[in-house]
Amino acid sequence: MRNKGLSYWLFLAPVLLALSFVVIIPLLYGTFYSFTNWDGITAEGFVGLSHYIELFQDSEFLNALKFTTLFSIASILLINFFGLSLALIVTSKLKSSNFLRTVFFMPNLIGGLILGFIWQFVFVKVFASIGDILGLQFLQGWLSTTETGFWGLVILMTWQLSGYVMIIYIAYLQGIPNELLEAADIDGASAFQKFMKVKFPLVAPAFTVSLFLTLSNSFKLYDQNLALTDGGPFNSTQMVAMDIVRTAFTDNEMAYAQAKAVVFFIIVAVFSLTQVYYNKKKEVDL
Amino acid sequence: MVNKRKKFLIGAIGIALAIIWLIPFYLMVTNALKTKRNIFTDTLGLPKEYSFSNFVQAFQELEFLQTFMNSLLITASSIFIIIIFSSMAAYALNRNDGKLSNFIFLFFVAAMLIPFQSVMIPLVSIFGAVNMLNPVGLVFMYLGFGSSLAIFLYHGAMKSVPKALDEAATIDGCNPFQTFWYVIFPQLKPISVTVAILNVIWIWNDYLLPSLVIGGSDTETIPLRLFLFFGEYTTQWHLALAGLSISIIPVIIGYFIAQKQIIAGVSEGAVK
Numbered sequence: 001m002r003n004k005g006l007s008y009w010l011f012l013a014p015v016l017l018a019l020s021f022v023v024i025i026p027l028l029y030g031t032f033y034s035f036t037n038w039d040g041i042t043a044e045g046f047v048g049l050s051h052y053i054e055l056f057q058d059s060e061f062l063n064a065l066k067f068t069t070l071f072s073i074a075s076i077l078l079i080n081f082f083g084l085s086l087a088l089i090v091t092s093k094l095k096s097s098n099f100l101r102t103v104f105f106m107p108n109l110i111g112g113l114i115l116g117f118i119w120q121f122v123f124v125k126v127f128a129s130i131g132d133i134l135g136l137q138f139l140q141g142w143l144s145t146t147e148t149g150f151w152g153l154v155i156l157m158t159w160q161l162s163g164y165v166m167i168i169y170i171a172y173l174q175g176i177p178n179e180l181l182e183a184a185d186i187d188g189a190s191a192f193q194k195f196m197k198v199k200f201p202l203v204a205p206a207f208t209v210s211l212f213l214t215l216s217n218s219f220k221l222y223d224q225n226l227a228l229t230d231g232g233p234f235n236s237t238q239m240v241a242m243d244i245v246r247t248a249f250t251d252n253e254m255a256y257a258q259a260k261a262v263v264f265f266i267i268v269a270v271f272s273l274t275q276v277y278y279n280k281k282k283e284v285d286l
Numbered sequence: 287m288v289n290k291r292k293k294f295l296i297g298a299i300g301i302a303l304a305i306i307w308l309i310p311f312y313l314m315v316t317n318a319l320k321t322k323r324n325i326f327t328d329t330l331g332l333p334k335e336y337s338f339s340n341f342v343q344a345f346q347e348l349e350f351l352q353t354f355m356n357s358l359l360i361t362a363s364s365i366f367i368i369i370i371f372s373s374m375a376a377y378a379l380n381r382n383d384g385k386l387s388n389f390i391f392l393f394f395v396a397a398m399l400i401p402f403q404s405v406m407i408p409l410v411s412i413f414g415a416v417n418m419l420n421p422v423g424l425v426f427m428y429l430g431f432g433s434s435l436a437i438f439l440y441h442g443a444m445k446s447v448p449k450a451l452d453e454a455a456t457i458d459g460c461n462p463f464q465t466f467w468y469v470i471f472p473q474l475k476p477i478s479v480t481v482a483i484l485n486v487i488w489i490w491n492d493y494l495l496p497s498l499v500i501g502g503s504d505t506e507t508i509p510l511r512l513f514l515f516f517g518e519y520t521t522q523w524h525l526a527l528a529g530l531s532i533s534i535i536p537v538i539i540g541y542f543i544a545q546k547q548i549i550a551g552v553s554e555g556a557v558k
Contacts, residue, residue: 007378007463015371241401
């Protein structure tokens with residue numbers, strides 16, 4: 001396989017074809033049609049930037065963007081806090097370590113749709129029951145207001161993704177050479193000092209990976225959003241992904257929805273590239 | 287002494303958190319076994335009488351055997367072609383160092399930045415125009431969306447497969463395909479397991495893509511069917527929860543069988 005002959009291209013052909021037809025061509029095609037009055041099948045004329053101008057005055061889109069941003073910030077903070085805490089617990093050489101790891105990771109194997117439905121039951125029925133028994137008013141009517149919908153989604157995502165992020169932190173925590181921790185012990189470091197001065201700097205690359213993963217998962221969230229709140233009440237908990245889907249397949253405004261999709265792509269790409277660039281600069285090699 | 291007490295405390299916190307983590311599943315299963323009235327009067331307790339008929343009805347209305355087979359067929363075929371074609375591509379790219387290979391590799395990695403929602407509308411339009419909104423089209427789409435990460439992982443693993451193997455195989459008279467299939471591919475088995483696991487979790491649970499491609503047909507997968515079922519029974523939690531429980535069972539069984547590999551695979555996929 002040294003020469004770039006026929007076999008080279010035969011080996012690459014299936015994936016190149018698939019990637020082109022499924023991702024690249026649709027992206028170019030879609031970007032082009034976002035400047036027209038395309039209805040999903042044909043386009044009759046160019047409309048220039050009018051979809052893009054419209055979308056920055058569209059309160060539903062802007063609201064979705066704001067909600068998604070706030071949701072992502074809250075989720076990223078909580079998921080990484082819990083993920084790191086769970087990782088520290090699981091790596092403390094407990095007898096129950098294996099069991100704990102299994103339990104914390106479990107939600108990640110189940111689809112977001114199912115998880116959203118389970119938590120819908122928890123928030124709507126179970127919270128109300130506990131509220132009745134304990135006389136706590138704030139446990140009533142969850143998911144029926146924007147705030148409870150917001151925190152419902154944050155709780156669901158934290159419960160789901162903490163176990164995933166935990167796995168990443170575990171991988172880095174276990175990569176810390178034992179000699180370093182022993183040396184710290186000999187020098188009389190407390191557990192807290194060991195964490196701050198030895199473990200923390202060495203797991204810094206794990207933050208990169210986890211941050212990227214949680215950001216991308218929260219920002220692009222759809223299934224959980226659909227199953228838990230369905231965007232309600234009055235579309236106030238609708239995230240960007242859902243707004244695009246609705247604009248396209250419920251309102252049938254294909255070109256306009258695609259303009260939103262292009263903006264969405266640019267935001268995600270800028271985030272990701274910044275993060276990759278930043279973290280490449282910051283990482284310390286062992 | 288102090289150390290032992292601290293360990294006990296950490297262990298206790300761990301167990302407490304694990305219980306909190308499991309509560310949603312506990313509530314789902316216990317309430318799925320209750321009658322409608324029992325859920326209404328007592329959501330938190332155990333069932334007063336066990337109502338297994340919820341499960342029977344949910345199983346039938348989900349047409350679970352059929353939907354399960356649909357999910358299995360789509361997931362298995364997608365993973366099969368992702369593994370074969372991505373490992374082949376990674377092999378070609380790794381063994382032919384050069385600007386072209388570098389460019390193609392970067393192209394695949396860059397494609398991972400493109401969110402699904404940014405391409406879904408034209409994707410459905412293009413595939414609809416050529417009558418490919420069916421399971422075959424869906425599997426091809428999974429190859430398109432899944433190959434980037436798979437090639438990335440295989441490409442990393444290829445570096446530790448010695449080139450001497452290729453040369454020995456060539457001397458023995460293997461053509462490039464034989465060399466790859468009989469000599470190289472078996473060496474990549476650990477990473478193939480990782481690729482398979484990551485893709486099973488994704489494809490088995492995927493909702494949005496299949497809903498756009500095969501929604502409403504008789505080839506619907508578990509998430510699609512469940513979505514419709516749940517919509518019909520939102521006010522009848524005993525049935526809705528039974529349906530959810532049934533859908534989770536295959537996943538839980540899989541998790542118990544391959545737990546170690548799953549966690550190792552996810553760890554590898556995320557860290558790289």
